[in-house]
Amino acid sequence: MKNFEKIWEVSKDIRGWFDYQEAKQIYSVVAQNKPKRIVELGSYVGRSSINFSVLAKEFDLDFITVDDLSSKNTKDELIENLKKIEGKYTFLQMKSDEAFQFFNIGAYADRPIDLIFIDTVHTYESVKHDCDLWLPKMRQGGLVLFHDYCEKYHGVIKAVDERKELEKVNLAYTLMTTVKI
Ligand SMILES: C[S@@+](CC[C@H](N)C(=O)[O-])C[C@H]1O[C@@H](n2cnc3c(N)ncnc32)[C@H](O)[C@@H]1O
Numbered sequence: 001m002k003n004f005e006k007i008w009e010v011s012k013d014i015r016g017w018f019d020y021q022e023a024k025q026i027y028s029v030v031a032q033n034k035p036k037r038i039v040e041l042g043s044y045v046g047r048s049s050i051n052f053s054v055l056a057k058e059f060d061l062d063f064i065t066v067d068d069l070s071s072k073n074t075k076d077e078l079i080e081n082l083k084k085i086e087g088k089y090t091f092l093q094m095k096s097d098e099a100f101q102f103f104n105i106g107a108y109a110d111r112p113i114d115l116i117f118i119d120t121v122h123t124y125e126s127v128k129h130d131c132d133l134w135l136p137k138m139r140q141g142g143l144v145l146f147h148d149y150c151e152k153y154h155g156v157i158k159a160v161d162e163r164k165e166l167e168k169v170n171l172a173y174t175l176m177t178t179v180k181i
Contacts, residue, residue, distance in 0.1 A: 007054050010084045016047030025172035030055040035114030041096050042119035043067035045074050046081035053087030066092045066099040112139035119147035124155030138180045149176035
């Protein structure tokens with residue numbers, strides 16, 4: 001955890017909902033498992049992304065963050081925020097479905113994903129859709145993380161709990177960590 005507080009000092013001032021315990025869980029899960037290829041669905045302005053980006057640099061991992069920025073054009077803010085500590089990332093400004101094609105038949109199709117963080121729309125339909133699409137690209141034993149696994153977003157809970165291929169291993173505030181079995 002030697003660099004965690006340093007990352008949190010920057011992350012906490014970025015707009016968003018990602019909290020201290022959740023950031024700490026990301027840090028420990030990535031530092032312990034060193035997942036070679038990490039995908040984040042839902043960058044917004046980088047509050048969670050910066051955690052992955054700094055860890056990707058530290059452990060030489062690939063980190064791809066995806067956001068269609070459909071609600072607002074916040075790309076400049078995202079890029080500025082990600083510059084606040086040196087990290088390593090690729091940003092794909094597109095919908096989750098479109099980004100998936102890079103992993104299915106495109107530039108990233110060569111190997112599976114080791115960790116995915118799903119944080120786009122918090123409805124049952126959206127989470128189910130992202131799981132149906134992306135989970136087959138995850139390696140067995142890979143980590144699948146969901147934000148806002150909480151009563152307020154009961155659709156997230158339902159969509160996660162019904163996945164037979166996922167084993168729940170940790171809940172840090174609203175961040176559910178699961179493993180693909
Ligand atoms: C809750 S925010 C992400 C928050 C971010 N992970 C954080 O912790 O700061 C959700 C983001 O998902 C994006 N989004 C929604 N639907 C999407 C889709 N189908 N494909 C890609 N991005 C999407 C939105 O533009 C929004 O920026």
